[in-house]
Amino acid sequence: MKRSIVKSGMFAALAALGLAAASVAAAEEGPVYPGSFAENPIVYFVITDRFYNGNPDNDRSYGREPDGEEEVGTFHGGDLAGLSHKLREGYFRDLGINALWITAPYEQIHGWVVGGENAFRHYAYHGYYALDYTQLDQNMGTSEELREFIRLAHADGIRVVFDIVMNHPGYGDLWTLDKYGVDVVWDGFEAATPRDYHSHINYNSRNWTDWWGDAWVRSDLPGYRSGNHRDPLTMQLAYLPDFRTEATEAVELPVFLRNKWEQEGRLESEQAALAEWFEQTGRTPTVRNHLIKWLTDWVREYGVDGFRADTVKHVEKEAWAELKAEAVSALEAWKQANPEQAIDDAPFWMTGEYWGHGVERSDFFDYGFDNMINFGLQERANLSSRLDAIYARYAEAATPEANFLSYISSHDTHLYPRERLIEGGTVLLLAPGGVKIFYGDETARPAGPAPASDPDQATRSPMNWDAIDEDVLAHWQTLTQFRARHVALAQGEHRRLSNRPYTFSRTYGEDRVVVAVEVNEPQNVAVGDAFSDGETVRDFYTRERMTVMDGQVFVEPHANGVVLLERAGPSSGSPASAP
Known part of the structure; x- marks a missing residue:
């Protein structure tokens, strides 16, 4: 015991020295106003399977196999252990993000379906073909690996x-x-190819009802009611089985799911957990309520902080509100049980994907959403004369209670031009509201191959760890770190100060910044009333300090032409002045 006390005392002394040094450095850098997560979300979206392979032993789970040279629709090996590896390396910390949005890690269909007209093997590597919401997909990892990933993320x-x-x-x-x-598959199905896949299935069999069943989904199969293809709430999107989340009647578990849980030796425990939850909450065991229970269990058990909800226009708004309310309670319970792992006491957070939604305040914010994805920036993300109008509109629309995530690349649309990622990153990371970084935009990850009938596959190429564009990465790191320091960028009042070079200020309470872009040579930059004459500021991009004179400062810009001005702390050096 005495040795432990001595060791602890030594570490405490070292920690105190480290904190003192950090405090001095922070004072020299100046005040920081990061804001709350709701005000200033900097979200990194990663397709886990395509990011980093931390555990090769799980690559071929459920018998999943590769498919030729291009591998556009197969599992590549990325997993939760890979995300943890990059957290330990400090990759995400250096990038300055405050949230990791990961593809759904719960268990997906085991095999493949025919992808596109060119018939490639399309596995559920992206997380959109759920099979069992109650456990992790083995390709993603184990429960212990999920806990470790969340612990490491929260620690950062x-x-x-x-x-x-x-x-x-x-x-x-x-x-x-x-x-x-589900007895609808012909013998010899194991030899199926994409060209003859459907010939191995008896689409006329009544045994299809042993799958999800008519009470659970709409589907164009025997024993099911079909969807209404004109109604977003009851249509079968991309011919997928549509959950009957609007139904009010109690449902029994699907036959296939009971069979699955029985094979895994957990049928009784899962049924008991469902019965207990329905009794505690007073909810009817409807389709909607089963899904709410299963999804919020990840929050209650592991401390998941938020959801990005897919296809929100195709589910009743009341369902989203109920999901959010249950998730809020679940996260509160987890934080009470695990206070040492909680980042803060902020409530559960939810953003939604409604195709075509912009920065307007829709009524989805009244049904549980804190944030909506903004589809409007991708095609406008360039340093043009119209950029200030876009920024002004976004700044007026952004509020902590009804915020949005803008992006320049997406897994559902296309990648921003790879040769223009310095410019694209500048536009995105200086935009008001919240931002979403699609994995590999910060490293110039090249697009992958894709069948012409399914171009989305090109956006989901493997992360380019062996060929990172270091100039692009350094630029994105600088801008995200600056953004993380200043909630004013996300929520501040926007004022244009100059057209050439394009210069603006953002102010939010005590936080204020001035930004200029396309500054190609040493020159004076206007600061308006964001900073006072005689005040010392610094360019976060170059770390150079300067004094404001006559409402401007003289800057010697970085080669990328971006100037990021913030208040500077005290220094023994003599700051530069405007000439």
Whole structure:
């Protein structure tokens, strides 16, 4: 015991020295106003399977196999252990983000379905073909690896956001149907190719009702009611089975799911957990309430901080409100049980994907959403004369209670031009509101191959760890770190100060910044009334300090032409002045 006390005392002394040094450095850098997460979300969206392979032993889970040279639709090996590896390296900390949005990690259909007209093997590596919401997909990792990933993220002040789908499960694939007793697959299905895949399925069999069943989903299969293709709430999006989340009647568990849980030896425990939850909450065991229970269990058990909700226009708004309320309670319970792992006491957070939504305040904010994804910036993200109008509109629309995430690349649209990522990063990371970084935009990850009938696959290429564009990465790191220091960038009042070079200020309470872009040579930059004459400021990009004179400062810009001015702390050096 005495040795432990001595050791602890030594570490305490070293920690005190480190804190003192950090305090001095912080004082020299000047005040920081990061704001709350709701005010200033800096979200990194990663397709986990395409990011980093931390545990090769899980690459071929459920018998999943590679598919030729291009591998556009197969699992590549990225997993939760890979995300943890990059957290330990400090990759995300250096990038300055405060949330990691990961693809849905719960169990997906085991096999593949036919992808696109060119017929490639399309596995559920992206997390949108759910099979079982109650456990992790083995390709993603184990429960212990999920706990470690969330622990490491929280230790860096980074929230974990799950991509979730409440509109539909995955298709019925040959391998899953056969394994869990849905007798609609012909013998010899194991030899199926994309060209003859459908010939191995009996689409006329009444046994299809042993799959999800008519009480659970709409589907164009025997024994099911079809969706209304004109109604967003009851249509079968991309021919996927559509959950009947609007139904009010109690439902029994699907036959295939009971078979699955029985094979895994957990049927009784899962049924007991459901019965207990329905009794505690007073909820009817409807389709919607089963999904709410299963999805919020990840929050209650692991401390997931938020959801990115897929296809929100295709689910009743009341369902989202109920999901959010249950998730808020679940996160509160987790934080009470695990106070040492909680980042703060902020409530559960939710953003939504409504195709075409912009920065307007829609009524989705009245149904549980804190944030909506902004589809409007990607096609406008360039340093043009119209940029100030975009920024002014975004600044007026952004509020902590109804915020939005802008992006320049997406897994559902296309990648921003790879040769213009310095410019694209500048536009995105200086935009008011919240921002979403799509994995690899910060490293110039090249697009991958894709069939012409499914161009989305090109946006989901493997992370380019062996060919990172270091100039692009350094630029994005600088801008995200600056953004993380200043809530004014996200929520501040926007004022244009100059057209050439384009210069603006943002102020939010005590926080104030001045930004100039396309500054190609040493020159004076206007600061307006953001900073006073005689005040010392510094350019966060170059770390150079200067004094304001006559409402301007003289800067010697970085080669990328971006000037990021903030208050500077005290220094023994003599700051430069405007000539």
